[in-house]
Amino acid sequence: MWAAILSIAALFIWSIHKLRYFSSRGVRTFPPFPLFGNLTAVTFGQENFVDTIAAGYEAFSDQRYFGLYQYHVPTLIPRDPELLRQIMVRDFNSFTDRGVHIGTECDPLFGKNLFMLQGPKWREMRNALTPAFSGARMRCMAPLMDECARAATAHLKTTIKSITEIDTDELISACVNDVIASCAFGFGVNTHAQPQNAIYRLGQTAVIQHTTQIMKFSGYENFPSLMKLLGIKIIPSDAAEQFAVLFKSALEARRQRLVVRPDFIQTLVDAAQGTRFNINFRN
Known part of the structure; x- marks a missing residue:
């Protein structure tokens, strides 16, 4: 005692x-x-x-x-x-560095986040991603965003007929999830109609808001060696594996030109074909 x-x-x-x-x-x-x-x-x-x-x-x-x-x-x-x-x-x-570093050796998926990368790796990734945010690219993505907004509007019009209160956080989170899924990875999902879709569930595991995730992040800030020793990850291994499968399938379809869309993942494929930038996803 x-x-x-x-x-x-x-x-x-x-x-x-x-x-x-x-x-x-x-x-x-x-x-x-x-x-x-x-x-x-x-x-x-x-x-x-x-x-x-x-x-x-x-x-x-x-x-x-x-x-x-x-x-x-x-x-x-x-x-x-x-x-x-x-x-x-x-x-x-x-x-150039963000101050908090969670390496891929600690968390293979979260460690590849642009905010976590450092030095040359950060520069390489940023140079590859920058074209995705040009005016021309953003204009091309506008129809994809509009489609998600229309789905949210249709859901709202249907919902207000039967209830008097609406959780705006839930409504906006679902819409943002659909925009990210469509513009970043080329997955057409409707979270309003299918709230348990894989993309939304995976996204929720990476949100640094609830206490458990915040404490994990705190552990990496203050005791990185201990967190690595204990094998604690920001994104659970099973969720990371599911994301890897989805990402690889989308990436392979773009490489084989089975699908061509004006989205974020297409920018990565185009950058990889024009440079030495490596986007092979390993969990």
């Missing part, structure tokens, strides 16, 4: 020491809570991470920047437009 008490006390002392980073440097921040930093409300689902940042923008409106503790990770949030321009344009070569 005494060993447990001493361990907890030592953990709190260590946490308090880690949470003095900003105060020792004169950076304004909300008072952090031991172990959770400034994310206590976010961890327990009482507040969205975006709302936490927005509160900092309002509270420190007289500052060029302010501090935010993502658990024990000190994060500097710039507010001043000129400072943002300095970081994002002039000195971008010094700020």
